[in-house]
Each structure stands twice: as structure tokens, then as C-alpha cells.
Amino acid sequence: MTERYTKGLNKLNELDSNAAEGLINSFKDICPDLAKYTIEYPFGDVLQRDGLDFKTRELATIAALTAMGNCQPQLNGHINGALNIGCTPKEITEVILQMSVYAGFPAALNGMNVAKEVFLSRDIISE
Amino acid sequence: MTERYTKGLNKLNELDSNAAEGLINSFKDICPDLAKYTIEYPFGDVLQRDGLDFKTRELATIAALTAMGNCQPQLNGHINGALNIGCTPKEITEVILQMSVYAGFPAALNGMNVAKEVFLSRDIISE
Amino acid sequence: MTERYTKGLNKLNELDSNAAEGLINSFKDICPDLAKYTIEYPFGDVLQRDGLDFKTRELATIAALTAMGNCQPQLNGHINGALNIGCTPKEITEVILQMSVYAGFPAALNGMNVAKEVFLSRDIISE
Amino acid sequence: MTERYTKGLNKLNELDSNAAEGLINSFKDICPDLAKYTIEYPFGDVLQRDGLDFKTRELATIAALTAMGNCQPQLNGHINGALNIGCTPKEITEVILQMSVYAGFPAALNGMNVAKEVFLSRDIISE
Amino acid sequence: MTERYTKGLNKLNELDSNAAEGLINSFKDICPDLAKYTIEYPFGDVLQRDGLDFKTRELATIAALTAMGNCQPQLNGHINGALNIGCTPKEITEVILQMSVYAGFPAALNGMNVAKEVFLSRDIISE
Amino acid sequence: MTERYTKGLNKLNELDSNAAEGLINSFKDICPDLAKYTIEYPFGDVLQRDGLDFKTRELATIAALTAMGNCQPQLNGHINGALNIGCTPKEITEVILQMSVYAGFPAALNGMNVAKEVFLSRDIISE
Numbered sequence: 001m002t003e004r005y006t007k008g009l010n011k012l013n014e015l016d017s018n019a020a021e022g023l024i025n026s027f028k029d030i031c032p033d034l035a036k037y038t039i040e041y042p043f044g045d046v047l048q049r050d051g052l053d054f055k056t057r058e059l060a061t062i063a064a065l066t067a068m069g070n071c072q073p074q075l076n077g078h079i080n081g082a083l084n085i086g087c088t089p090k091e092i093t094e095v096i097l098q099m100s101v102y103a104g105f106p107a108a109l110n111g112m113n114v115a116k117e118v119f120l121s122r123d124i125i126s127e
Numbered sequence: 128m129t130e131r132y133t134k135g136l137n138k139l140n141e142l143d144s145n146a147a148e149g150l151i152n153s154f155k156d157i158c159p160d161l162a163k164y165t166i167e168y169p170f171g172d173v174l175q176r177d178g179l180d181f182k183t184r185e186l187a188t189i190a191a192l193t194a195m196g197n198c199q200p201q202l203n204g205h206i207n208g209a210l211n212i213g214c215t216p217k218e219i220t221e222v223i224l225q226m227s228v229y230a231g232f233p234a235a236l237n238g239m240n241v242a243k244e245v246f247l248s249r250d251i252i253s254e
Numbered sequence: 255m256t257e258r259y260t261k262g263l264n265k266l267n268e269l270d271s272n273a274a275e276g277l278i279n280s281f282k283d284i285c286p287d288l289a290k291y292t293i294e295y296p297f298g299d300v301l302q303r304d305g306l307d308f309k310t311r312e313l314a315t316i317a318a319l320t321a322m323g324n325c326q327p328q329l330n331g332h333i334n335g336a337l338n339i340g341c342t343p344k345e346i347t348e349v350i351l352q353m354s355v356y357a358g359f360p361a362a363l364n365g366m367n368v369a370k371e372v373f374l375s376r377d378i379i380s381e
Numbered sequence: 382m383t384e385r386y387t388k389g390l391n392k393l394n395e396l397d398s399n400a401a402e403g404l405i406n407s408f409k410d411i412c413p414d415l416a417k418y419t420i421e422y423p424f425g426d427v428l429q430r431d432g433l434d435f436k437t438r439e440l441a442t443i444a445a446l447t448a449m450g451n452c453q454p455q456l457n458g459h460i461n462g463a464l465n466i467g468c469t470p471k472e473i474t475e476v477i478l479q480m481s482v483y484a485g486f487p488a489a490l491n492g493m494n495v496a497k498e499v500f501l502s503r504d505i506i507s508e
Numbered sequence: 509m510t511e512r513y514t515k516g517l518n519k520l521n522e523l524d525s526n527a528a529e530g531l532i533n534s535f536k537d538i539c540p541d542l543a544k545y546t547i548e549y550p551f552g553d554v555l556q557r558d559g560l561d562f563k564t565r566e567l568a569t570i571a572a573l574t575a576m577g578n579c580q581p582q583l584n585g586h587i588n589g590a591l592n593i594g595c596t597p598k599e600i601t602e603v604i605l606q607m608s609v610y611a612g613f614p615a616a617l618n619g620m621n622v623a624k625e626v627f628l629s630r631d632i633i634s635e
Numbered sequence: 636m637t638e639r640y641t642k643g644l645n646k647l648n649e650l651d652s653n654a655a656e657g658l659i660n661s662f663k664d665i666c667p668d669l670a671k672y673t674i675e676y677p678f679g680d681v682l683q684r685d686g687l688d689f690k691t692r693e694l695a696t697i698a699a700l701t702a703m704g705n706c707q708p709q710l711n712g713h714i715n716g717a718l719n720i721g722c723t724p725k726e727i728t729e730v731i732l733q734m735s736v737y738a739g740f741p742a743a744l745n746g747m748n749v750a751k752e753v754f755l756s757r758d759i760i761s762e
Binding site for chain 3: 068096100105106109112116119
Binding site for chain 4: 067099100101102103104105106107
């Protein structure tokens with residue numbers, strides 16, 4: 001376990017205390033290094049950096065994943081993570097809504113549906 | 128001129144005092160309503176909203192445009208705009224660097240090259 | 255309710271008489287303005303315009319959504335809508351097939367599967 | 382020369398009488414079969430088909446290429462081609478403008494700039 | 509049945525002996541020519557070519573589909589096909605892992621999950 | 636200088652003996668860590684791995700970059716690199732041609748034009 005790995009594990013657990021274990025288990029029989037690299041580079045290198053606070057980093061990630069429109073599981077994870085580190089539901093929905101401008105209405109509608117699932121699962125909104 | 132248009136014009140001019148005039152002139156002979164709608168919806172509706180400050184909105188836009196990788200003129204405009212409203216060069220480069228995780232290294236490298244052009248043109252860095 | 259909103263609501267209901275209500279209810283607790291903006295800008299501004307008939311506009315939308323390949327719910331909605339305003343099943347499948355040229359065979363195959371679901375649900379084809 | 386090739390060549394020349402020769406020459410030393418396949422499949426198979434008129438096919442292509450946002454040379458070619466077979470400038474700009482809804486404003490703005498180059502080169506608009 | 513069709517059918521059946529029948533049946537009522545063209549152009553023209561062996565071609569396809577991130581059914585099919593023609597599970601997971609560099613970690617994670625489904629269904633790995 | 640960095644530097648120099656220096660100089664005033672990370676993760680981690688030879692890895696990268704269609708500078712670099720490590724021009728053009736199937740003809744045509752520039756600059760083909 002490198003220092004990058006240990007720091008990455010801690011960072012990922014800040015976002016979601018079950019995420020690292022899930023990631024490691026998910027790929028342990030097929031490609032354990034994909035989990036290792038995901039912990040080391042994104043969480044051990046990039047998200048450790050100064051110059052931009054963690055909440056803004058998560059909102060930037062939510063913006064990108066909504067705009068790209070083809071990574072719904074990761075968008076779900078980062079919306080949960082953003083809430084866990086103190087982003088407000090309103091900040092998250094504002095970022096997603098804003099993507100209607102840059103990536104079109106379908107991307108924003110599909111992103112908002114992911115947020116809706118997350119918010120329902122956390123009783124932020126109710127059916 | 129609707130109120131949305133007037134408010135959008137002011138918002139766009141906050142980002143870049145020449146942008147609205149450039150946009151209007153650019154499309155006046157081919158499709159003036161594209162300029163009008165761009166002023167009204169993104170700037171008159173979305174960027175007027177509460178719940179997320181203007182600087183974070185610009186960083187979210189820079190994240191999305193870097194990740195999408197096919198809108199370099201708009202990325203250039205929003206990096207300039209972000210600097211004009213008080214985002215630091217460091218915040219901008221951190222967002223672009225972070226996109227290596229979510230959209231790959233080519234997207235981040237190409238986005239950073241756009242930032243480099245902008246920073247050179249503003250003497251933030253020198254050749 | 256602005257005039258744009260009212261006109262947009264009518265236009266959206268031309269495509270699908272249940273769509274507006276579904277859209278409004280879906281986002282009423284999380285971000286009602288996303289529904290409002292979707293009614294106002296796409297349906298109240300853009301699809302109101304002269305210069306291109308509604309059927310050709312829907313075929314252009316089906317082309318774009320098939321090519322982008324990451325907005326299957328909206329593609330489903332617009333295939334239904336296109337049929338509701340008088341596009342023929344053949345026109346729709348021709349547009350989707352044509353996308354094999356511009357966006358590749360996977361995009362066309364996945365788009366055609368969305369059309370197949372819609373056509374089955376409307377008894378245009380049978381299992 | 383297969384029949385598909387001959388029919389494709391004629392179809393491509395309807396769009397632009399210089400396009401086939403340019404395509405063939407461009408790739409003759411590196412990969413002549415890419416030109417051959419481009420003539421055979423898109424133009425010899427797909428654009429030969431019944432069920433959708435040629436003008437609507439070109440508008441669907443312009444929609445897709447604008448939305449994808451990463452094929453400006455082909456967008457330029459198809460805007461020219463669309464004009465050559467009788468699409469009006471207005472129909473073309475309406476399709477491009479509409480893409481602001483489905484693929485975002487940057488895609489529409491960049492697509493309109495391609496149309497502007499084409500229209501200037503044909504004196505449809507002037508500087 | 510053209511020669512291209514017959515050769516394409518054989519090639520597709522090398523990848524997966526049930527694929528051609530499934531493809532033909534799937535679209536026989538909605539657009540049989542999409543199945544025909546898929547057999548003729550990709551399998552009857554492109555994958556017949558010299559200059560690159562079939563296994564490398566499949567790995568290139570897995571790279572592209574993982575990076576594009578919006579064609580999971582085709583990625584599933586080509587991972588199965590690659591295994592059927594002798595690519596090793598390791599070669600496949602290495603290609604997918606490598607896409608983290610070029611298309612980002614979400615694309616690689618989602619691609620690896622498709623490989624995991626395929627490997628589980630073939631008892632290459634177990635739950 | 637970590638061991639990952641040193642190994643990455645050597646790997647990158649195998650592809651192109653000027654690339655590392657160019658990369659480092661290009662970003663030294665704006666974001667030196669983007670160059671550092673590009674050397675460490677793609678070249679120091681991923682391209683060091685067993686299980687897939689370097690030439691097949693480069694062909695997979697060329698496939699992905701051609702299909703994505705928005706990273707022409709990186710595609711140029713990897714076509715040069717692939718030639719430097721012994722891929723044949725034919726293998727490269729076959730991969731690019733194949734992308735017409737998975738990402739559409741515009742992506743393949745634009746990718747082939749990048750290959751053409753590279754091949755002209757190396758006198759593999761002549762004007």
C-alpha cells in the first residue's frame with residue numbers, strides 16, 4: 001500500500017464510507033488494478049490537491065458527468081458524495097439545470113432524474 | 128427587448144463587456160434569434176438564478192466544456208469570463224486538470240492548452 | 255404563466271397529450287424550473303418557429319438523439335411524438351438507419367431498438 | 382466498379398459535383414478503400430433509399446453533425462450539399478438553431494458558424 | 509444474397525454463432541435492411557480485410573466502444589466475440605483499463621462492468 | 636522523481652523521443668503537474684503493464700481517439716508513436732477505416748486525414 005493509495009482510500013471514504021470497499025470487491029476477480037488505480041490517481045492525486053475546495057470539485061464533477069451523459073452510475077455516486085461532504089441539494093440541482101445550456105435539455109433531464117433517485121433514497125424529497 | 132433579454136445582456140457583459148456585441152453582430156445576417164436566445168435563456172434565465180454563486184457556475188461550465196472537448200471557442204470565452212468575475216487562474220487550472228479523471232487525459236490536455244492561450248493573452252503567464 | 259409557457263404547453267401537448275403533465279409532476283419536488291424551462295425554451299420558443307415544418311423538426315430531433323446515443327428516454331418520447339403529429343413509421347426508421355453512416359452502426363442499432371419498443375407499444379408491429 | 386459504386390458516385394455528385402473526385406484523390410495514396418466505401422455505403426446504399434426525400438435526409442444529417450459537434454468538415458460539406466439540392470438557407474439555420482435544445486448552445490453556435498462560412502462563400506450573406 | 513452478405517454472415521458467425529440470426533430476427537418487422545447492411549458493410553467488407561488480424565480488430569473495437577461509453581449492448585457482444593475467436597480475458601481487461609487514460613475512469617469502470625457480466629456468464633470468473 | 640515518473644518518461648520517449656520534453660515545457664508555467672501526471676499514470680502505470688504488447692496498445696489508442704473524434708493532437712502523436720515502435724502504416728489505416736463502422740464515416744475520414752498528415756511528414760506517402 002503506497003501513500004497515494006492510503007490517502008486516496010481516505011478521500012474516497014470521505015465521499016462515501018462504503019465506496020472503497022464496494023469498488024475493491026467489485027473488480028477483485030477481474031481487474032483489481034482498476035480499483036487500485038481509481039483510488040490512487042483520482043482520489044490519491046487529484047482530489048488531494050490544493051487550490052480548489054472539495055465541494056467545488058464535486059460540483060465540477062457533477063457538471064461534467066451530467067454533460068457527458070453516459071456515466072449514470074458515477075453521477076449517482078458523486079451526487080451522494082457531494083451531499084455527504086456538505087453540498088446542498090440546491091447547489092446540485094442548480095449545476096444539473098445549468099447543463100441544459102451547455103449540453104442540451106436531454107442531458108439535464110437525465111441528470112436530474114439521477115439526482116431525484118438519490119434524493120428519494122435519502123428522504124430529501126418524497127414520492 | 129424583453130426583461131429576460133435586458134438582464135441576460137447585463138449578465139453576459141459581466142463576463143465579458145464585448146461578448147454581447149460580438150455575438151449579436153456575428154449572427155445578425157444569418158440567424159439573429161440565435162444570439163437573442165443565447166442572451167435570453169443561458170444568461171437571462173439560468174445564470175440569473177440563486178442557489179449557486181456566479182464563480183462556481185463558471186467553474187462548472189469550464190468543467191463541462193473541457194470534458195465535452197468539442198467547444199473550444201466557448202471554453203476560451205468562459206475561461207476569460209471566469210477570470211473577469213474573479214476566479215483565480217489556479218481554480219481554473221485545477222478544474223481542467225481534474226477532468227483528466229472524468230473525461231481522460233486528452234480532454235484535460237486540450238483544455239489546458241485553451242487556458243494557456245487565454246493566460247498568455249492576459250499576461251498571466253509569459254512565453 | 256407567461257405567453258411562452260402557454261404556447262409551449264400547447265406545443266408539447268401536440269406531441270403527446272400526457273407529456274407536459276408528466277414532466278411537471280416528475281420534477282415538481284426537486285426542480286420545478288427545469289420543467290418550466292423545458293416547456294418555455296424548446297417548446298415555447300424553438301418549436302414555435304416558422305421556416306421548418308413540425309414533422310421535419312421531429313425527424314431532425316430523432317436524427318440528433320440517435321446520433322448522440324445517450325438520451326434514450328427522450329428518443330422514445332420524440333418517436334412517439336413524431337408518430338402523433340403524422341410522421342410515418344417508415345420516415346422514422348429511415349432517419350435512424352441513416353445515422354449508421356454519421357454516428358456508426360451501434361448508434362443506429364440502439365436507436366432502432368428504441369423505435370421497436372415504441373412501435374410494439376402502439377401495435378405498429380407485433381412480436 | 383460495382384453498381385453500388387456507380388449509383389453512389391452519381392448521388393454524391395448531386396450533392397456536390399466536385400466531392401467525389403476530391404474524396405478519391407484525397408485518400409488515393411493512403412487508403413483508397415475509405416473513399417470507395419464512403420461512396421458505396423452512404424451514397425450507394427443509404428441515400429438511394431425510398432421512404433424519405435433527399436432534402437429531409439440532408440436536414441437530418443445537418444442535425445446530427447451539428448449535435449455531435451466534432452465533424453466540422455463534413456458539416457460544411459453537407460450544408461453546401463443541402464443548398465445544392467434545394468434546401469433553403471432558412472431550413473438549414475432552423476435545424477442548426479434547434480440543436481441548441483438537444484445538444485446545447487455551444488453546439489448550435491459552432492454549427493451556425495459553419496453555416497455562416499458556407500453562406501458567405503456562396504454570397505447568400507455578405508460580410 | 510450477395511457475396512458480401514454471405515461472407516459477412518460467415519464472419520459474424522465466427523464471432524458468435526447466434527448473432528446473425530438474432531440480428532435478423534430482431535429487425536425483420538421494423539427495418540430488415542438495418543440487419544442486412546450490418547452484415548454486409550461491417551462484416552462483409554471491413555472485417556474481411558487483410559492488414560490486421562481479427563483478434564487485433566476486436567480489441568480495437570472494444571477500445572472504441574469502451575471509450576464512446578454509449579453502446580453497452582455492442583460492447584457486450586464484442587467482448588463475447590473476442591473471447592470466441594481467441595482473445596484472452598487478460599487482453600480484454602487490459603484494453604478496457606487502458607481507456608481510463610483516454611476516455612476517463614467512468615468509461616473504464618463501466619466497460620469493465622460489461623466485461624464482468626460476460627466473464628460471469630461464461631464462468632471465467634465466479635461471483 | 637518517483638520510480639513511476641522515471642519509468643513513464645522512458646516509455647513516453649520510446650513513443651517519441653521529443654514528446655516528454657515538449658509536454659513538460661508546454662505546461663511548466665501553467666500547470667506542471669498535468670505533465671507530471673500524464674507521465675506517471677498513462678506512461679508510468681498503464682503502458683508499463685503486461686498482458687498486452689505495446690503495439691496492440693497503440694492501435695487500441697488510435698481506435699479510441701479516432702472514434703471519440705475530438706482529440707486530433709493526441710491522435711497525431713499516437714500515430715507517430717505507433718510508427719516509431721513498429722506498427723505498420725497499413726495496421727494504422729486499417730484501424731482508422733474500421734472506425735467507420737463503430738463511430739461513423741466522418742470520424743474515420745477525419746482520423747484518416749490526421750494519418751495522412753503524419754504519413755506526409757514522414758515521407759511514407761507523397762503529395
